[in-house]
Amino acid sequence: MTNQATFESKSKPKPSTSQLRCIGCGTVGGRPTQNLRCSACGDLLEVIYSGWNTGDGIRAAGLDAAGLKSMWRERRTSRLAMDQSGVWRFREVLPALAEGTEPITLREGNTPLYALPSCAGSAGVQHLYAKHQGMNPTGSFKDTGMTVAASFARQQGFRWVACASTGNTSASMAAYASRGGMRSLVLIPDGQISWSKLAQSLDYGAVTCQLKTDFDGCMRVLNEVVQRMPVYLLNSVNPYRLEGQKTLALELMEQFDWKVPDHVIVPGGNLANSSAIGKAFLEMKELGLICNLPKISIIQAEGANPLVRTVRETGGKTLVPVHAETYATAIRIGNPASWKKALRVLQETSGTVEQVSEVEIALAKAEIGAEGIGCEPASAVTLAGLKKLVKQGFVKSQEAIVLVLTGHLLKDPDFTLKFHRGDLFAGTAYEKESRVLAPQQRAPLVLEPTADAVVRVLEKAGS
Numbered sequence: 001m002t003n004q005a006t007f008e009s010k011s012k013p014k015p016s017t018s019q020l021r022c023i024g025c026g027t028v029g030g031r032p033t034q035n036l037r038c039s040a041c042g043d044l045l046e047v048i049y050s051g052w053n054t055g056d057g058i059r060a061a062g063l064d065a066a067g068l069k070s071m072w073r074e075r076r077t078s079r080l081a082m083d084q085s086g087v088w089r090f091r092e093v094l095p096a097l098a099e100g101t102e103p104i105t106l107r108e109g110n111t112p113l114y115a116l117p118s119c120a121g122s123a124g125v126q127h128l129y130a131k132h133q134g135m136n137p138t139g140s141f142k143d144t145g146m147t148v149a150a151s152f153a154r155q156q157g158f159r160w161v162a163c164a165s166t167g168n169t170s171a172s173m174a175a176y177a178s179r180g181g182m183r184s185l186v187l188i189p190d191g192q193i194s195w196s197k198l199a200q201s202l203d204y205g206a207v208t209c210q211l212k213t214d215f216d217g218c219m220r221v222l223n224e225v226v227q228r229m230p231v232y233l234l235n236s237v238n239p240y241r242l243e244g245q246k247t248l249a250l251e252l253m254e255q256f257d258w259k260v261p262d263h264v265i266v267p268g269g270n271l272a273n274s275s276a277i278g279k280a281f282l283e284m285k286e287l288g289l290i291c292n293l294p295k296i297s298i299i300q301a302e303g304a305n306p307l308v309r310t311v312r313e314t315g316g317k318t319l320v321p322v323h324a325e326t327y328a329t330a331i332r333i334g335n336p337a338s339w340k341k342a343l344r345v346l347q348e349t350s351g352t353v354e355q356v357s358e359v360e361i362a363l364a365k366a367e368i369g370a371e372g373i374g375c376e377p378a379s380a381v382t383l384a385g386l387k388k389l390v391k392q393g394f395v396k397s398q399e400a401i402v403l404v405l406t407g408h409l410l411k412d413p414d415f416t417l418k419f420h421r422g423d424l425f426a427g428t429a430y431e432k433e434s435r436v437l438a439p440q441q442r443a444p445l446v447l448e449p450t451a452d453a454v455v456r457v458l459e460k461a462g463s
């Protein structure tokens with residue numbers, strides 16, 4: 001028996017009791033519709049845990065903040081699959097699976113926190129970090145949510161799961177469905193997602209349909225499909241996905257030894273991830289795991305900026321949907337489902353929203369790559385946004401900032417190759433503006449196969 005197993009059997013923590021609550025009308029415990037909305041008012045659902053704010057929940061289970069922190073730390077040395085998962089390691093703050101049920105896990109989470117000294121310099125700050133969710137099993141943050149929601153789908157007896165996607169959700173869902181013995185249906189916008197993500201969904205065994213529409217169109221079709229067929233919806237309207245995605249924040253706090261950074265900056269697409277991260281910080285405060293909150297800010301691409309417009313044009317009262325266009329295809333979303341949840345996070349953490357241009361995204365992505373880290377374009381909006389927030393004085397140079405990098409560099413090699421070859425903006429409206437990118441571009445060199453040719457290159461490159 002490992003030390004861990006001994007520890008577990010001594011403390012016997014009980015799972016938290018969770019329920020679904022509608023974020024609109026507040027109904028608790030209602031039966032969700034097929035598209036996972038409130039059957040009374042149609043708004044989104046969220047998972048709530050009884051007794052946390054009164055202390056009866058976690059404390060009744062024999063745990064306090066210090067107990068939780070040390071138990072989560074000790075699980076890292078365990079050989080149990082549940083403990084090796086960077087998500088289920090935090091299971092006391094997640095909805096509980098039925099007794100004896102194993103989760104579907106690919107050992108997701110446990111992602112690195114990197115210092116970004118060069119990017120810090122270019123943004124004008126001193127303490128900049130990246131929490132790299134691209135280091136998950138399928139290369140994006142989606143895995144942390146998928147392990148939870150796919151496990152609940154299987155527990156409820158579903159044979160089929162489905163999602164509409166800009167590519168990462170579908171890759172992740174396909175992998176977890178196959179691992180869990182379920183079939184999966186993927187709806188993606190034809191020609192608008194990267195080949196790597198499409199390849200993943202095919203290889204992991206999904207039935208993959210490229211629809212001649214955009215992401216928002218795929219979502220509309222899927223909402224109808226789930227009404228007509230017994231398939232379980234795994235888009236981020238699924239509240240269990242957000243519970244898994246919360247663990248990014250718990251892990252981040254462990255990595256910071258529970259000292260809260262001043263800012264967490266997140267890309268915004270369908271707006272679920274920012275909502276999940278915000279929920280995690282609010283819950284951690286409620287449980288006494290942390291004493292203060294970071295400001296959580298959301299960055300969108302200028303061409304896919306419905307949240308920015310919603311805040312600026314309506315003060316957050318009504319969603320301003322847009323027709324989305326950006327090379328950062330992962331966040332090419334004009335009608336984000338979780339906008340109300342994200343707004344609540346902005347309000348409760350005093351965060352802000354900002355938008356960045358295509359050229360700013362490309363530059364930031366190259367700068368993150370040049371630190372030996374890399375990410376996909378959608379993740380790079382965080383650094384591009386940070387630069388603007390520093391200029392505006394919203395972020396101060398001595399503050400600690402965490403960028404959430406959501407996807408791996410290899411998720412979109414086309415973008416990167418075009419960037420370095422100088423083709424990305426050729427013939428587009430951004431061509432002139434994109435000249436600033438030249439110092440970052442490193443096109444591959446085609447040479448005669450001689451040492452002389454290579455040596456000349458080295459000599460030219462200098463020291």
Ligand code: F0G
Nearest residue numbers: 165166168169269270271272273406407
């Ligand atoms: N970054 C990446 C790499 C993404 O794939 C996504 C969303 C986001 C950021 C935005 O996260 O939607 O929670 O605000 N991708 C979804 C997908 C929509 O289908 O893969 P969000």
